[in-house]
Amino acid sequence: MINFDLLLKYYPLLLAGVVTSLQIAFMSCTIGTIIGTGLGIVLAGKNKVAKLFAQAYVSIIRGTPMLIQIMGTYFILRSFGIPIPALWSAIISIGLNSAAYLSQTILTGITSVGKGQFEAAKALGFSSAQTIRYIVFPQAIRSILPNLESEIVTLIKDSSLASIIGVYELTQQGQIIISQTYDTPSVYFAIGLIYLTLTTTVTILMSLLNKKINYHA
Amino acid sequence: MLSLKNISKHFQNKLVVDDVSFDVQLGEIIVLLGKSGVGKSTILRILTGLESNESGSITFNDLPLPAQSVGMVFQEFNLFPHLTVEENITLPLQKVAGKTEVEAQEIARTLLATYELTAQAHAYPHKLSGGQKQRVAFARTLAMQPKILCCDEPTSALDPMLTSTVAQEINKLAQQGLIIILATHDTELIKQMACTIYLMKHGKIIEATTSEQLMKNPEKYPFIKNFTQGGTSDTTNN
Numbered sequence: 001m002i003n004f005d006l007l008l009k010y011y012p013l014l015l016a017g018v019v020t021s022l023q024i025a026f027m028s029c030t031i032g033t034i035i036g037t038g039l040g041i042v043l044a045g046k047n048k049v050a051k052l053f054a055q056a057y058v059s060i061i062r063g064t065p066m067l068i069q070i071m072g073t074y075f076i077l078r079s080f081g082i083p084i085p086a087l088w089s090a091i092i093s094i095g096l097n098s099a100a101y102l103s104q105t106i107l108t109g110i111t112s113v114g115k116g117q118f119e120a121a122k123a124l125g126f127s128s129a130q131t132i133r134y135i136v137f138p139q140a141i142r143s144i145l146p147n148l149e150s151e152i153v154t155l156i157k158d159s160s161l162a163s164i165i166g167v168y169e170l171t172q173q174g175q176i177i178i179s180q181t182y183d184t185p186s187v188y189f190a191i192g193l194i195y196l197t198l199t200t201t202v203t204i205l206m207s208l209l210n211k212k213i214n215y216h217a
Numbered sequence: 218m219l220s221l222k223n224i225s226k227h228f229q230n231k232l233v234v235d236d237v238s239f240d241v242q243l244g245e246i247i248v249l250l251g252k253s254g255v256g257k258s259t260i261l262r263i264l265t266g267l268e269s270n271e272s273g274s275i276t277f278n279d280l281p282l283p284a285q286s287v288g289m290v291f292q293e294f295n296l297f298p299h300l301t302v303e304e305n306i307t308l309p310l311q312k313v314a315g316k317t318e319v320e321a322q323e324i325a326r327t328l329l330a331t332y333e334l335t336a337q338a339h340a341y342p343h344k345l346s347g348g349q350k351q352r353v354a355f356a357r358t359l360a361m362q363p364k365i366l367c368c369d370e371p372t373s374a375l376d377p378m379l380t381s382t383v384a385q386e387i388n389k390l391a392q393q394g395l396i397i398i399l400a401t402h403d404t405e406l407i408k409q410m411a412c413t414i415y416l417m418k419h420g421k422i423i424e425a426t427t428s429e430q431l432m433k434n435p436e437k438y439p440f441i442k443n444f445t446q447g448g449t450s451d452t453t454n455n
Binding site for chain 2: 114116117119120122123124125126130134135138139
């Protein structure tokens with residue numbers, strides 16, 4: 001049976017966990033989007049050397065488990081004498097991981113824009129940066145948004161991996177409550193329900209945004 | 218005067234433009250005539266800077282072609298689908314030509330009125346007919362005040378009724394002093410313009426005349442005559 005009284009008693013801990021989980025998800029998504037956009041532009045570009053580096057980065061990140069990346073970032077930074085807080089270490093490592101995946105989303109978005117659009121922009125005198133900013137991205141965003149939505153949902157769930165380096169996110173807070181109450185089913189039920197609520201909310205919000213952007217398509 | 222001298226271009230070992238040279242005076246209309254794949258569009262793309270020429274030179278009044286002096290109306294128009302008709306015109310004016318929002322809107326509204334597109338100013342390109350899209354493409358290009366206007370197959374997406382409208386518009390622009398260079402295989406279009414015609418085959422200009430001379434003495438230009446009568450330059454060149 002689910003003990004709702006127990007959950008009500010421990011809700012401040014769960015709430016603090018939710019805040020930390022959302023912090024990890026959205027901060028790492030921001031890092032991932034910024035770096036992923038840069039990587040995506042490089043991958044869509046013509047500079048072969050830069051492209052090779054970007055491809056190598058994507059291959060390394062995609063070819064290693066995120067858990068290893070989280071622990072690696074934390075302990076490597078510490079071994080270099082950088083006492084980075086566990087939360088920020090988790091945000092950076094998850095953000096860098098997200099960048100590799102988002103670079104592919106951005107690349108797909110850029111390549112979905114017709115060659116004629118690039119040519120029209122060039123013929124009108126737009127610089128490469130202006131073409132990306134004013135012509136390509138506003139069109140590419142339509143194919144980027146659905147994948148970005150999946151990425152944010154994944155990041156909310158993956159934020160639980162930050163518990164491995166001692167970040168008090170939702171799953172870790174759940175473990176603490178379990179260690180005090182021994183009521184594993186109630187706590188995992190509550191945590192699962194919270195994750196589902198968060199991911200469903202993101203899905204609904206992104207769908208609304210998607211509809212708004214696709215209004216003129 | 219625009220001057221192209223000994224322009225050549227390969228695509229994957231295939232010579233698509235072969236030592237092409239011609240001069241164009243201000244207000245002159247040049248028609249590059251020929252079948253698909255003879256190098257007409259490539260010459261326009263070289264002029265616009267979308268392709269580079271491997272050899273030869275392009276000068277304008279004996280100086281290198283200035284940046285932004287060539288405008289291009291594409292065969293598929295290439296309007297920006299995420300922008301309204303008015304924004305398609307104002308965005309390049311603001312971001313490239315450095316106009317203020319008010320100045321850009323003023324220029325756009327004047328051009329939209331000229332091209333009878335005022336009612337469509339806030340419509341998105343997918344709501345426009347082929348003819349309207351083309352007029353927007355003309356307006357967007359002309360807003361940037363090019364000295365040379367290149368049009369790639371300007372009538373390919375239009376019905377015959379609209380072809381004469383395009384011809385009138387091109388004549389009018391030439392009278393205003395613009396250099397116009399068209400790549401087309403539409404022989405109806407060239408019958409309605411005072412122009413210089415270059416017939417192209419395998420990347421080379423194989424025959425040249427003016428529309429006036431062609432009308433007076435068509436027999437003197439067998440390749441062009443054959444092409445305009447529905448044949449191809451191939452049949453007469455064998």
